[in-house]
Amino acid sequence: MKIIKIIEKIILILIICLYSCERASLDTEYITKNVIIIVIDGPRYSETWGDSSFSNIPQMKKISEFGVLYTNFYNNGATYTIPGYTSITTGNNEEINDLGLEKPEFPSVFQYCNKKYSGNFPVSSIFASKYKISVVSDCLDSSYSGFYKPFCDCGVNGIGVGNGYRDDSITIRKTLTSLDEEHPRLILIGFGEPDYSAHNKNWQEYIDAIKNTDSYVYQVWNFIEKDKYYKGTTAIFITNDHGRHLDNVKDGYVSHGDTCDGCRHISLLAFGPDFKKGEVIKINRELIDIPATIAMVLKFHMPTGHGNIMSELFK
Ligand SMILES: [Zn+2]
Numbered sequence: 001m002k003i004i005k006i007i008e009k010i011i012l013i014l015i016i017c018l019y020s021c022e023r024a025s026l027d028t029e030y031i032t033k034n035v036i037i038i039v040i041d042g043p044r045y046s047e048t049w050g051d052s053s054f055s056n057i058p059q060m061k062k063i064s065e066f067g068v069l070y071t072n073f074y075n076n077g078a079t080y081t082i083p084g085y086t087s088i089t090t091g092n093n094e095e096i097n098d099l100g101l102e103k104p105e106f107p108s109v110f111q112y113c114n115k116k117y118s119g120n121f122p123v124s125s126i127f128a129s130k131y132k133i134s135v136v137s138d139c140l141d142s143s144y145s146g147f148y149k150p151f152c153d154c155g156v157n158g159i160g161v162g163n164g165y166r167d168d169s170i171t172i173r174k175t176l177t178s179l180d181e182e183h184p185r186l187i188l189i190g191f192g193e194p195d196y197s198a199h200n201k202n203w204q205e206y207i208d209a210i211k212n213t214d215s216y217v218y219q220v221w222n223f224i225e226k227d228k229y230y231k232g233t234t235a236i237f238i239t240n241d242h243g244r245h246l247d248n249v250k251d252g253y254v255s256h257g258d259t260c261d262g263c264r265h266i267s268l269l270a271f272g273p274d275f276k277k278g279e280v281i282k283i284n285r286e287l288i289d290i291p292a293t294i295a296m297v298l299k300f301h302m303p304t305g306h307g308n309i310m311s312e313l314f315k
């Protein structure tokens with residue numbers, strides 16, 4: 001009987017500890033005041049961090065010593081662009097149309113952020129090479145639909161009436177101008193060319209596009225390091241919406257969309273004043289954990305998100 005009582009007491013103490021740890025993380029003051037999410041569309045892990053020469057991502061390899069790399073990071077939902085982006089922005093793996101014809105069901109991290117910090121335009125922004133990505137700026141939830149939307153500059157012709165795909169070089173230029181002049185608190189940057197070139201069955205252009213996005217990531221990181229407004233207060237999350245088929249699955253690198261490890265296995269590289277530096281983390285995490293972590297550092301609640309806070313990321 002005595003032993004049972006002691007075990008009961010230990011369990012009770014553990015529950016109280018766990019509860020207070022969770023409270024502590026929610027109440028903690030963070031240095032991070034701004035967040036940048038960079039999504040590189042569709043490179044395969046074997047052409048990025050899974051290649052031990054890192055020959056396609058030399059800049060990211062170089063700056064990774066200042067950040068945290070997740071080597072077991074996954075898209076556990078549908079491995080297409082809009083479902084992948086929806087996981088990143090709403091924290092839900094939702095079955096959703098990939099042409100941008102259907103709004104996500106739940107409010108996005110932008111909408112929660114804008115609600116919390118409204119009045120300071122533009123609080124949050126999306127800059128993306130593919131126009132269809134603008135669909136994640138809104139949702140179907142009746143309390144949020146049409147409200148608290150981020151500023152959107154996507155595709156050809158950018159704002160409002162955009163269409164199609166534009167070159168990633170335009171997206172990086174517009175993004176850097178916005179960071180310099182408008183200081184959004186939360187910004188998503190979507191680069192599209194690795195996916196576009198792979199679908200065109202052009203291996204060399206696919207590899208070149210990965211190398212180009214590697215240099216664009218470096219430009220953003222370097223800008224933040226030097227900019228008076230963002231330096232020392234900004235977190236950056238660099239990830240992918242999906243990977244591509246393994247060589248022995250269907251048409252290999254050309255397509256994606258199933259549950260093979262090539263499509264699911266992506267990566268996350270994260271930098272921030274509250275995060276560890278130079279660490280490689282091997283525990284499994286997934287796209288929906290990104291908005292949960294952002295909501296915590298930017299201090300707003302995201303009750304409709306289903307991801308977990310990546311607590312191991314923090315110092
Ligand atoms: Zn694609």
Ligand SMILES: [Zn+2]
Binds near residue numbers: 259260261262
């Ligand atoms: Zn696949």
